[in-house]
Amino acid sequence: MLEARRKWSWAFAAALLSLVVVWRAESAIGVNWGSVSFHRLKPSAVVDLMKDNKISKVKLFDADPDSLRALMGSGIQVMVGIPNEMLAALSSSTDASDLWVRQNVSRYMVKNGADIRYIAVGNEPFLTSYSGQFQSYVMPTLLNLQQSLAKVNLAGYVKLVVPCNADAYESSLPSQGAFRPELTQIMTQVVSFLYSNGSPFVVNIYPFLSLYGSSDFPQDYAFFEGTSHPVTDGSNVYSNAFDGNFDTLVAALSKLGYGQMPIIIGEVGWPTDGAINANLTAARVFNQGLINHVLSNRGTPLRPGAPPVDIYIFSLLDERAKSTLPGNFERHWGIFSFDGQAKYPLNLGLGSTGLKNARNIEYLPSRWCVAKPSGDLSDVANHMKLACSVADCTTLTYGGSCNGIGARGNISYAFNSYYQLQMQNERSCDFDGLGMVTFQDPSVGECRFLVGVTDTTSRPRSRYSTSSSSCYQLNRRWIIVWMLISWGAWGFVM
Structure with a gap:
């Protein structure tokens, strides 16, 4: 019996070692x-954009059929998402989980089909602001889905994950990281399940929100170019918030007995507009620094030479129909603008030195709606309010x-945003005679007056739909920002 156990232990260790090699x-x-965009590019154009930029992995927030059909045969590895509000149904019925897997996974995983590697069970379901609303559904959903995947012979290929926000763990120093006390039991169960099934731990990390939410947060600590405010933790010194946050999670996992758990960064990025510190330069510096840091394989003090398994940049495209409750920056996270045009130079480390723009995008005619130069704009406020309540x-x-484009420029921008959203309908540029159509681009410097795309599927999904995981994503970002402001904290929870 002892010899058998030794043989099993060696076999298990060898399997784990091979798993680590595969992960890396x-x-x-x-x-x-x-x-969530007013002008949504055709999914096929987005897939071509990813292929042209050699992007081999993509994370979706749902299992959108159009997106999955476009991804079929692309060779791009896919993580599909299950919104939090679907967890109750999937946790209570294996029939429901069987149906979900058939409709959203196995039907696409055919010859020359979609390469679905992960199913994200919820989106940050343990977020503090949810007050445990989804907590009891997570484990039953994982168990049901694992059975459903086994029924279609996909349990060994498609891995279940649970994307968590960094507020799931806490500490004053990375080495002291621990999951929130009320989550200890459920996180032990979830992590044990993930580990036993060869799944990684997925976490979302946003140094920008730490900087946005606290005036005390050192700006240079959010980036990767060194800081005058390093954090010393015993013999370890942290020069950026990302490493500190990552190692706080490593410590929390270690306390549960899973210190070697593979970790994926599900969301990380920097917005380009809509707030102080949200600009093209900062976004380029952060994202390039992040990519260089991860691909250097330096790792972190608690995991030297072992960077995250993967990182998913947030995000590919701007989504200019999203709620602005967390902040106006929420619509500007893309490394590409809504029409697939690169915002700034970025080397993804994927064999290309820069981003390639989307091809064959069908735009509306090159015309814009602006305020009449001679118009009396004294009563324009209501028109601007209407335009901006609908458009971005x-x-x-x-x-x-x-x-900084001035009052008349502001009015023109609002008019044009509405005009493009209405597919350049002539009447949408009237504004009681205050608007006019021009064929001269009114863009000024970095202030770009947009022209819409002609894609007939370019209407946004409802920003208030209970079936949209984006609503939860937006709400949690607002709550995180609010918490940071309230606490005046900038440590490692973001």
């Missing part, structure tokens, strides 16, 4: 692909790229 061999830079005017706010 497949490490990559991926992207999050959201679709977030670049006009303090810290935005169009904040």
Whole structure:
């Protein structure tokens, strides 16, 4: 019996070692692909954009059929998502989980089909603001889905994960990291399940939100170029918030007995507009620093030479129909603008030195709606309010790229945003005679007056739909920002 146990232990250790080798061999830079946009590009154009940029991994927030069909045969590895509000049904019925797997996974995993590698069970279901609302559903959903995957012979290929926000753990120093006391039991169960099934731990880390939410947060600590405010933790010194946050999670996992658990960064990025510190330069410096840091294989003090398995940049494209409750920056996370045009130079480390723009995008005619030069704009406030309540005017706010174009420029921008959203309908540029159509691009510097795309599927999904995981994603970001402001904290929870 003892000899048998030894043989089993060696076999198990060898299996784990081979698993680690596989994890490291497949490490990559991926992207999050959201679709809450007024002008939504055709999914096929987005897939071509990823292929042209050699992006091999993509994370979706749902299991959108159009996106999955477009991904079939692309060779891109996919993480599909299950919104939090679906967990109750999936946790209570194996029939429901069987149906979900058939409709959203196995039907696409055919010859030359979609390469679905992960199913994200919920989106940050343990977030403090949810007050345990989804907590009891997570484990039953994982168990049901694992059975459902086994029934279609996919349990060994498609891995279940649970994307967590960094507020699931806490500490004053990385080495003291621990999951929140009320989560200890459920996190032990979840992590044990994930580990036993060869799944990684997925976490979302946002140094930008730490900087945005606290005036005490050292700006240079959010980036990767060194800091005058390092954090010393015993013999370890942290020069950036990302490493500190990551190692806080490592310590929390270690306390549960899973210190070697593979970790994936499900979301990380920097917005380009809509707030102070949200600009093209900062986004480029952060994202390039992040990519270089991860691909250098330096790792972190608690995991030297072992960077995250993968990182998914948030996000691929701007989503300019998202709620602005967390902040106006929420619509500007993309490394590409809504039309697939690169915002700034970025080397993804994937064999290309820069980003390649989307091809064959069908735009509306090159014309814009602006305020009449001779018009009396004294009563324009209601028109602007209407236009901006429907279209996106977030670049006009303090810290935005169009904040300095003057009053008449602000009015023109609002008029044009509405006009493009209405597919350049002639009447949508009237505004009681205050608007006019021009064929001269009114863009000024970095303030870009947009022209819409002609894609007929370019209407946004409802920002208030209970079936959209994006609503939960937006709400939790707002709550995180609010908590940071309230606490005045900037440590390692973001």
